Ligand SMILES: NC(=O)C1=CN([C@@H]2O[C@H](COP(=O)(O)OP(=O)(O)OC[C@H]3O[C@@H](n4cnc5c(N)ncnc54)[C@H](OP(=O)(O)O)[C@@H]3O)[C@@H](O)[C@H]2O)C=CC1
């Protein structure tokens with residue numbers, strides 16, 4: 240992370256942003272609100288311009304009205320001020336384009352005529368058409384040596400398809416100008432993992448198999464598939480969440496300290512972790528991995544349909560909406576330390592958290608009945624209620640308690656600790672880093688490919704076993720087998736905070 244000395248909002252960070260897929264779900268729900276926030280907070284240089292590209296026939300005024308309506312729907316009342324909204328909308332143009340056809344791409348070159356700002360091309364479309372867009376941009380003469388490209392996940396559906404897509408992007412853009420998004424890397428607490436681990440000697444010395452007994456990573460979602468059957472049923476939870484977000488979290492927890500904060504120093508360390516991940520042999524696949532699919536149940540007290548009853552569903556689908564697994568990073572730092580991962584849709588609550596369980600004292604002198612609570616835990620809450628809690632043991636107070644232990648948190652709640660600062664959405668941070676031309680929060684090609692290699696052996700193993708996903712009712716924490724998987728090691732998923 241070579242820090243720029245320019246203040247944020249520096250005119251040097253002005254860009255021309257070409258947003259492909261500007262009427263899609265991601266653009267409307269996340270990207271335009273994030274761009275608006277950057278503008279409102281004075282982080283978007285005055286000359287920055289945005290062009291939305293999609294195939295519907297709108298003119299710029301109609302498109303601005305659509306964006307305005309989307310902002311009103313998604314922003315909190317206190318975040319909507321007329322002046323900021325007007326300034327933001329005035330930056331936006333719209334061009335109608337079929338991304339797969341070369342004709343029409345010259346409109347982008349014309350839109351930029353006379354501009355000296357670098358162009359950022361944001362591909363908020365399915366990865367299968369990244370190659371077409373890159374080629375058409377090149378052939379139309381819209382690119383120059385400063386153009387950056389931002390691509391969304393998942394890149395492909397396995398190693399082979401991701402290599403093909405990365406080759407297609409790479410034939411037009413060098414790696415130093417490719418920004419592969421994993422939006423979890425833009426979340427405030429995820430970035431805090433780097434600060435927590437490498438700025439605090441207290442943890443630095445303890446961060447290994449001598450002191451840590453096991454690690455849990457939970458990314459639970461309350462929502463189902465949100466009308467995205469077509470995409471999700473092809474992908475499943477392993478490709479949608481584990482291949483990218485969960486493995487990135489695991490890397491940040493498990494990696495060795497980088498020699499500095501430059502993008503490649505961090506990414507080199509993450510790749511070492513991905514290479515060291517144990518693969519699952521036939522027997523381990525059945526024992527250490529649980530696939531699940533939700534059935535009808537309740538969410539927030541309301542009846543909700545099962546996965547196979549979702550709109551557009553194929554009722555035979557065996558796609559997983561839940562995965563839990565026990566894996567290991569096979570190196571000196573982590574040998575013998577299980578990493579328990581779980582992620583699923585239609586869980587009882589939205590909860591992303593990492594729990595580091597430290598080992599017990601080598602010699603225990605307190606009440607034998609309390610032995611199972613006698614260890615420290617570091618709980619890193621990514622969302623909601625971002626914060627970090629270190630669970631320590633103290634003596635229970637009171638004359639009649641003797642030397643009874645009581646676990647309690649030393650708690651840093653970000654909203655309370657830093658009440659004046661709004662916790663920005665991940666996309667705000669990532670878009671800002673793209674504007675500044677900094678890559679440390681983006682994923683390098685070899686990371687994507689090592690992650691796929693590891694997921695592919697799981698997918699192949701599942702195919703060979705032909706075992707259907709285990710059912711779990713919507714609103715539960717997943718199949719019973721995922722609880723059994725951890726309890727048979729004498730442990731349990733941590734659900735308090
Ligand atoms: N939505 C989300 O929450 C997340 C999405 N992503 C990734 O972001 C990317 C975008 O996802 P999402 O917004 O959900 O997808 P959508 O399908 O909602 O949006 C894609 C947009 O691109 C347009 N488009 C597709 N093909 C063409 C074409 N040939 N010519 C012109 N326009 C075209 C679509 O238009 P039309 O409607 O006319 O087809 C639509 O406006 C994907 O890579 C996805 O994996 C990643 C994380 C989360």
Ligand SMILES: O=C1O[C@H](COP(=O)(O)O)[C@@H](O)[C@H](O)[C@H]1O
Pocket residue numbers: 460479480591
């Ligand atoms: O990438 C994705 O992430 C979202 C969950 O993101 P979060 O920031 O809300 O935790 C998930 O719903 C979606 O299926 C997936 O594509």
